[in-house]
Amino acid sequence: MLNLRRKLAQSLLLLSHHHKFDSNTYHTIIFPTIILNQRVNPPKPSIKHAIKPPNFLTFFSSLTCKSTSDSYQHEDDEYNETLVLPEKDYDNDFETNLRLITDIIKLADQNCVSIRNNLEKCGVTVSPELVSEVLSRVRNNWEVAFTFFLWAGEQIGYAHSLRHYHCMIAILGKSRRFDTAWTLIDEMKKGGKNGGESLVNTQTLLIMIRRYSAVHDVDKAINTFYAYKRFGLETGLHEFHDLLSALCRYKNVKAAEDLLMSNKDCYGLSTKSFNIILNGWCNVIGSPREGKRIWWEMCNRGIHRDVISYSCMISCYSKSNESKEVIKIFDEMRLTDIDLDIKIYNGVIHALAKSGHVEKARDLMKLMEEKGIYPNAITYNSLIMPLCKTRKFSYARKVFDEMLQRGLIPTTRTFHAFFGASRNCEEAYSILRKMNKMGCCPSHDTYIMLIKKFCRWGEFENVWKVWNEMIRNGLDPDRSSYVALVNGLFLNGKLEEAYKYHLEMKVKGLLPEPEIEERLERWRLGMQKVDNSKTGSSES
Known part of the structure; x- marks a missing residue:
């Protein structure tokens, strides 16, 4: 059988x-x-x-x-x-x-x-x-x-x-x-x-x-x-x-x-079960309002809030650029008997750097080290990403060099921050070469970021170059890769190429973006009408 x-x-x-x-x-x-x-x-x-x-x-x-x-x-x-x-x-x-x-x-x-x-x-x-x-x-x-x-x-x-x-x-x-x-x-x-x-x-x-x-x-x-x-x-x-x-x-x-x-x-209510829900509202949905509701629900039910609970709230407020709330939660936590770990410090450092308080973030790094908790790659990423986003490249490079001096290995997120700040193909390729040289393998997200940038700049030769490199490196294009490519081609008026990869995507069983699919289908029907009218004219 x-x-x-x-x-x-x-x-x-x-x-x-x-x-x-x-x-x-x-x-x-x-x-x-x-x-x-x-x-x-x-x-x-x-x-x-x-x-x-x-x-x-x-x-x-x-x-x-x-x-x-x-x-x-x-x-x-x-x-x-x-x-x-x-x-x-x-x-x-x-x-x-x-x-x-x-x-x-x-x-x-x-x-x-x-x-x-x-x-x-x-x-x-x-x-x-x-x-x-x-x-x-x-x-x-x-x-x-x-x-x-x-x-x-x-x-x-x-x-x-x-x-x-x-x-x-x-x-x-x-x-x-x-x-x-x-x-x-x-x-x-x-x-x-x-x-x-x-x-x-x-x-x-x-x-x-x-x-x-x-x-x-x-x-x-x-x-x-x-x-x-x-x-x-x-x-x-x-x-x-x-x-x-x-x-x-x-x-x-x-x-x-x-x-x-x-x-x-049947299963009871525990810190862990509430943390799962809290993490969902804070880090997946990104809703400070719902996160705060669960936070107080834990308090009202007498559920102990641990380092994970605090970390969720700090992360959520950091994402929504509410640095005052981050500091408030951080200060509240310091009054408890909960040991602060590196995740908590990284979250606060990121929130301070995002809100423009880079020096305060650096001071917190020093305080962290005094307590015997040493920075890791995520700590430095928490500084580098906001610095790149605000186009403070020299400062970001300084932090990057300090990271290397400490013997810390940059992650894909480190390089993605620099990719996001790149202004032309030469800069982007320079970062990609450095990334490969340091043994940090590009991921799907790396290539997607480059495809989007090159499409925005109209550099289609480089689009095909990175697309082919992605495949050569054993990264079979996934849904996000196809969506980035099809959208980039479509928005630049390259409708035939966009439709070709749209069909290839569907053959693989990957779901296209509904809006782009609808527009491409309208374009295809329009092209069919033009072809039919030409055929009719030639026959008459």
């Missing part, structure tokens, strides 16, 4: 590329048929009702919610956690096999039928490291990733590990292919290729919860929480906090707060 299910998924994926096969049929008829067992999808709950697990276990774990925006993770975390390989020297066979697989994917020009046929003939020996590396390179193209995943799983002497299933589920979830992701989870429940005990664990379902939360499908996220017991997994306090964190992380903070309050008799 397991092999039959895999063959069915593979055949249907290939069938989707047939010239008589439309996308509507594909998504409404074919993919739902892959789900042969829907037991993993229980009825939808209402977030207004308490979740009462049958075997409630109370246990505590270390706090996972972070207090500042610096600590908040990128939307691709599921992939970073499961895809990034440990740094080590691979042998020549690995490099050769990787290059061959990469060439097959590129030469096939996203045609999954061709990819599958070429993979069958390539003679590559599949290894766990190879699968991880390939999936990391194609994680923004779910069809290519899924085609490779299915092929790799059928090779003799190889079986997908838990890590690889998580990779693929995360990729499918990001592209909203939830039915296909559940198919893999059902396969994992049967022990994968070799059978045996279930491979499904809490992290498996947490990936799905996060992906549903990302598309604001709160009911499905909670639905997945209910599914834990169907896989023999407990739903205790730790799992409940994971659910709240996932909802808040993707701006479903009101729903998370309602869920917390409706389940207070």
Whole structure:
């Protein structure tokens, strides 16, 4: 049955590329048929009702919610956690096999039928490291990733590990292919290729919860929480906090707060649970008003406010440029018995620098060091970013040099601050060269920033240069990359190029910006009318 299910998924994926096969049929008829067992999808709950697990276990774990925006993770975390390989020297066979697989994917020009046929003939020996590396390179193209995943799983002497299933589920979830992701989870429940005990664990379902939360499908996220017991997994306090964190992380903070309050008799109210909600309002939504409401709710209910709580409020007021409130919270905290940590100091330093009080920020750095807390890269970023934003370049460079003298390694955010202040292509490339020289690898955000700048300056040769460099460096264009490129081309009147990449984006299953999509569609229809009128005139 397991092999039959895999063959069915593979055949249907290939069938989707047939010239008589439309996308509507594909998504409404074919993919739902892959789900042969829907037991993993229980009825939808209402977030207004308490979740009462049958075997409630109370246990505590270390706090996972972070207090500042610096600590908040990128939307691709599921992939970073499961895809990034440990740094080590691979042998020549690995490099050769990787290059061959990469060439097959590129030469096939996203045609999954061709990819599958070429993979069958390539003679590559599949290894766990190879699968991880390939999936990391194609994680923004779910069809290519899924085609490779299915092929790799059928090779003799190889079986997908838990890590690889998580990779693929995360990729499918990001592209909203939830039915296909559940198919893999059902396969994992049967022990994968070799059978045996279930491979499904809490992290498996947490990936799905996060992906549903990302598309604001709160009911499905909670639905997945209910599914834990169907896989023999407990739903205790730790799992409940994971659910709240996932909802808040993707701006479903009101729903998370309602869920917390409706389940207070079951899971209780604690500093950690309130901190998750507080972090959501303060750092995800960025609402000082709502943050303050939760702050006083904690006080009224007698919930202890810890260093995380204070850090959330300081971060929130800092973002909204309310430096007086930052100092007020900071002074209040100093009167308590809570030990100030480096995150608190960094938040206050950033708030002071943003409001123009750079010297006061420097004084606070000295005070921090006197108390035995030494600045880190984020401390210096807290100074460099506001200085670059206010175009105080010489001062920013001075702080940067001091950072290097202390032996601290600049982060991507350090260089992004300087990129943001660059005024021409030469300056931007100079910063990029320095970034590469210092071993700080450019990220998607780096290239997106450069694409936006070059588009604004009308430097399209440089746009294509950084776009191609991004791909060469193993960063497959994600949704944000395409949106930046399409928007930049569209706003500069390069409509044909914009439409080309708009279509490429949709083929990969990435959602375009609705406004730009509507405008490009109107342009396409207008061009069709012009072509039709020309054809009519020539015939007459």
